[in-house]
Amino acid sequence: MKYHLTRLCAGVAFLACASGAWAHSLVSPATVRSGPGIQWPTIARIPANVDVNVSGCYSGWGGGWCAVSWKKVKGYVQAGVLAPSGSNDVIVAPIVTIDHANLRKGPGSNWPSLAVVPSGTQIDVAYCSQGWLYGWCKVHYEGQTGFVNGLVLRRQDSPYAHTFY
Structure with missing residues (x-):
């Protein structure tokens, strides 16, 4: 039992360190949530200056939430983190x-x-x-x-x- 508990603690510590290192490598990221609101869990972070696909926004751009996808991430970001870029592109604004x-x-x-x-x-x-x-x-x-x-x-x-x- 003690051996399994030690391995579990080591695994959790490794994941915490790995996720911490990943989080620090992102530039001014946008928080992606599993639903349209701050009460929903954070599922990912998207760095600034990258193109995202927007499939829809709710409650308009002002104070609303937008459904986005980037690479394999699909979720919701606050509309205020997005900015137009180019003809039809949308980016996470720096x-x-x-x-x-x-x-x-x-x-x-x-x-x-x-x-x-x-x-x-x-x-x-x-x-x-x-x-x-x-x-x-x-x-x-x-x-x-x-x-x-x-x-x-x-x-x-x-x-x-x-x-x-």
Whole structure:
């Protein structure tokens, strides 16, 4: 019994490490859910700047959900993470700064500034605390990792850029 429990724990630890490594390799991903709402489980993440197929949107683009497919992933993303690209293409919109942003050493304005990120700069967001619009987001910018206030970030060219998770 102890042997099986040890193997089970080792397997869970391996999966946690593997999924963590995979999650960090995605650039500003969109969360894909099994249904159209945040109450549905997360089934995948799609990186920014990739083409997705949209089969339909619900409640319109503003605040709605869209059924998407990408590679073997099929699910729902918030409409605000999508942006038009080219003639009939839709992409997961990259995240950009909407104003100059201080890249800080920690999550708060009391932490020292590591750099100033210019307005309109594409930035890789690993995650945000307390929600995308209200908290601090851990980001990667020009080889540095730090935190930026989520209020200065949005999905580029998204018709509903106020939502970007």
